[in-house]
């Protein structure tokens with residue numbers, strides 16, 4: 001009985017794996033006819049959510065081999081990108097031509113995952129994939145004819161998804177920087193972020209700036225980073241610098257609008273406190289660094305910070321696409337857009353841990369901004385539970401009585 005079960009389970013696993021492989025190769029064969037392209041064409045990029053998408057408990061990694069074998073695009077050649085998406089999102093493949101800027105998108109019909117290989121092979125393409133669409137997504141075309149592309153985005157031509165950073169945005173931003181020859185390190189980190197935007201591009205420039213201004217010099221050194229305030233850059237910096245929240249060398253602290261108003265002019269776009277910590281000496285060297293959004297918008301031209309949140313028009317994606325392409329020209333000169341607000345020394349582990357700890361504003365401690373006396377606390381704004389104040393007062397009174405008694409004793 002056990003043997004029978006084991007054989008059945010093994011056959012099922014093999015069939016599942018074969019089916020996934022065939023999904024990858026089938027998608028590639030359709031795209032090779034539609035785009036069109038021949039195997040091993042270096043001007044073709046494939047993007048996919050394979051390996052991240054989990055369908056009815058099926059891990060989808062094996063699709064990647066099907067795509068690579070059929071199309072000739074591979075991770076090693078840098079033209080097969082695995083785009084990080086949460087596990088419940090669809091399984092899809094997108095094929096992009098650097099020459100024509102055309103893109104073919106295929107989204108897998110989840111129902112095929114339960115089928116046998118023979119059943120899959122008997123299905124028409126339209127039954128295997130719920131969506132097979134093609135569109136030109138070249139940056140020049142989208143920027144010059146934004147209304148037409150905006151309609152297609154709204155229709156979810158490439159699968160749509162949660163606004164604003166849907167599949168269309170992911171595919172068009174990553175394909176265009178790949179076509180422009182962006183550094184592989186930047187593209188890899190943006191696969192984790194799942195799209196490229198001026199915020200994540202700034203993260204790559206921050207890494208380059210840290211390389212130039214606070215490089216690691218010994219094996220005993222590593223970065224301790226406080227993101228203040230956090231934005232898309234922090235996904236990129238964590239990924240590239242191996243400084244992460246989980247490893248406890250990356251902390252994020254946000255600033256309220258009231259706190260933002262108290263920042264001095266040269267720190268109004270403050271971004272990170274970066275400390276080069278040396279575990280051998282128990283000391284560190286730090287810099288507070290800031291971005292320059294005004295300068296970036298002015299130099300890029302035709303965009304403004306307001307566009308960032310103009311989600312009711314095409315401006316939100318238009319400005320991001322335009323700035324993405326423009327910012328790539330500054331990866332070797334990050335000092336154009338980033339500056340150091342303050343340099344400082346950290347003299348002990350206790351000092352380091354204090355700056356990182358909850359409730360401490362490192363910008364106040366480092367003298368970048370004044371200590372706020374007017375920042376409202378949620379308790380002052382909305383005492384949401386009636387009687388909570390009375391309970392708190394009783395508790396505080398009780399604690400005081402206890403302290404007084406202890407002191408007397």
Ligand SMILES: [Zn+2]
Pocket residue numbers: 193195196197199200232
């Ligand atoms: Zn972003």
